[in-house]
Amino acid sequence: xxxxxxxxxxxxxxxxxxxxxxxxxxxxxxxxxxxxxxxxxxxxxxxxxxxxxxxxxxxxxxxxxxxxxxxxxxxxxxxxxxxxxxxxxxxx
Numbered sequence: 001x002x003x004x005x006x007x008x009x010x011x012x013x014x015x016x017x018x019x020x021x022x023x024x025x026x027x028x029x030x031x032x033x034x035x036x037x038x039x040x041x042x043x044x045x046x047x048x049x050x051x052x053x054x055x056x057x058x059x060x061x062x063x064x065x066x067x068x069x070x071x072x073x074x075x076x077x078x079x080x081x082x083x084x085x086x087x088x089x090x091x092x
Contacts, residue, residue, distance in 0.1 A: 034073045037063050039080060042090035052090070053083040 041062050045054055056074070060067040074080045074088045083089045 035077045038073050053087045055087045
């Protein structure tokens with residue numbers, strides 16, 4: 001078994017797999033953080049008598065996330081649904 005890890009190619013492949021795994025975990029954590037931020041904003045904005053769906057621009061302004069990131073999070077999230085052209089609603 002030790003002979004296997006002495007091979008430079010095996011070390012390189014193993015290192016690449018660990019790197020991909022770490023980056024994947026960080027990407028997932030970033031998505032969950034952003035999803036929580038957007039979902040919380042949408043949920044809180046539906047409390048009063050204003051419309052409960054918000055545009056990407058409104059969400060972006062309130063959460064300080066880039067509009068492109070807001071759109072990506074909203075499309076991937078199972079808790080956020082698209083309402084109309086570029087507007088979103090929380091579906092907890």
